[in-house]
Amino acid sequence: MHQWDFSPVFSNLDFLLLGLYHTFLVTALALSFGIPIGLALALCRLSRFRLVSGVATFIIEFFRTTPPLVQLFWFFFALPILIDVRMTPFVASVATFSIQSSAFFAEIFRGGINSIERGQWEAAKAIGMSYRQSLRRIILPQAVKRMIPAFLERSIELLKTTTLISTVSYADLMFQANELAQKTFRPLEVYTVVALMYFFLIFGFSYASIHVERFLAKSGESTMR
């Protein structure tokens, strides 16, 4: 029977926490790039110009359909050959997940915008608003509220997917776990602790997002429709 011994894990907790910080860093950066890019892609996909909407559609569908790990390898190993950049694991990770998540955010934006009744566009138009004014003042404020649950879900999904960046040697929580497991010869303890760390983190976020959804659903009655 295995003798459990967590002391090597806990004495190296700062090592793991550094990884956790990197996990958050990449997630936060990917979100802050991914959301605006996603909005831009969504607006392009909704464009009247066939070429613009075609290109946007392809980008969105491509990044939604192909495995993120393949994308990450492409950005890390292939892109530096194509354009002259010094590709670090960090840059590759942020770039991959910004674009990958932007494709998903784009569809959330598009769904949200499409869910607003045509009458809202017409009313904005009728008081002389341009497309941009209607979008900014009338459509997006309503749409964003409906999108929040999907946004939260996608962000949590992103947090989970960032574990992949350990495969290009970026020192996220997963990578630090691998290192620590090798150093201490305690893979069972290390991986169990890390799995639980991920679980409580993500479960916490999911739980919080359910409450946000409930709150929105309730307040929705008074301001929506």
Next chain:
Amino acid sequence: MNYQWDFQTVWENFDVLWIGLIGTLKIFSVTVVLGLFGGLIVGMGRYARPIWIRGPASIFVEFFRNTPVLVQIIWFYFALPILVPINVSPFLAAVLGISLNTAAFSAEIYRGGIQSIEPGQWEAAKAIGMNYAQTMRRIILPQAIKRMLPPLTNRGIEAFKMSTLASVVAYVETLNQAKLIASLNFNPIETYSVVAFAFFVILYPLVQATYVLERMFGKSD
């Protein structure tokens, strides 16, 4: 930006990629079957009345929905063999990780599909004297399955994408083979581009199918 693309070396190694694709299909088919059936059982478990069934089923779902698949695969590969005296192959570790994740997510789809049917349907069935099993089989499931089919197809697509994670524990699948080709021929850009497009070409028809299903069933509802 004037890189000379050369796909020659990729085609020359097509047999290597082919072996990988077989590996991908193998792990995909095993995980999708295990995942969807496992999910059905867990989903029914979450619907059960006794707490000793419902409780563990809920914990299972929450745990595997809320942990990254890669962490699970690594845990099964490196940690599980220490606990139980079995030899965990890369294949087994990946299958466990992906199947359990798929099961947890599909359990919620089954449950959600059944709960999405209005209580009026249950009452109407009861009112014409149907028992639970009859109601389920004749009234609820035929309606619920329509709603479940698009998200379940989606789960299948996700499982296919997740199969690439098996490369992390060196299971021989497409991405693993691509890594091999890229490192031997110094052609990562061509190899990874081909692999990315291969995944797109395989999966995109399925994605389209889910859209069609959604539209079809959306209307008849």
Next chain:
Amino acid sequence: MSAEAVVEVRGLVKRFGDLEVLKGIDLKVREGETVVLLGVSGSGKSTLLRCINFMETPTEGRVFESGKLVGTEKNGRMVYRERELCALRTRIGMVFQHFNLFPHMTALQNVMEGQTTVLRESREAAEKNAIEQLRRVGLEDKAFEYPARLSGGQKQRVAIARALSMNPRVMLFDEVTSALDPELVGEVLKAIRQLADEGMTMIIVTHELGFAYHVADRVLFLDGGEIIEQGPPAEILVKPETRRAKEFLEGHSLFKLPD
């Protein structure tokens, strides 16, 4: 010379694919005139209204506003720039069947929105005018309510105030009472009637024949995308000449001719 035409339409044709909804409409609306469009559903009356403020782009024909041609002609085809149309719509107010109030704004904010965002007026001036417009439709006490807390009739009156806040030269009403419960129709019609008395130029699509009789200077009867009859309400509604108009009026048995 009669008064200046605020809105004029010449040879207006609108096609949706193969379907020709308007088949060459000519219409001149004078300053201060109230024109009511009647006809069965599908006769093209709503489409005509929506072509006047370019919610729909006419397939053929010309639209003039205060004597000025809307759009520019290039190689025999009309070209419309978004900027020109936006400016046009600030001078032509429209009220919809389904109100289309902005749900994320209070009644007051709804009425201020066009003034601040489109006309670039200061918040103070916009708010002052908005309250004035809400008073005009009798809703100044509902200024801080969200649309979800208003009744259908109140919503529609806020929508009228919203359109009025732009200080338009003409107002278009597109079946504005059709989505209302019967007991709420009166308050909306009263507000419109008051506008007519103030001399507002208006084009109204409605099924309320009694209202049309009292408020209209001129009634147009549309059928199959054409104006088949027009004149003062006392003639058109009392002794229509065409068979289609007669059938339509008989179908509205609720309409009692005044003595």
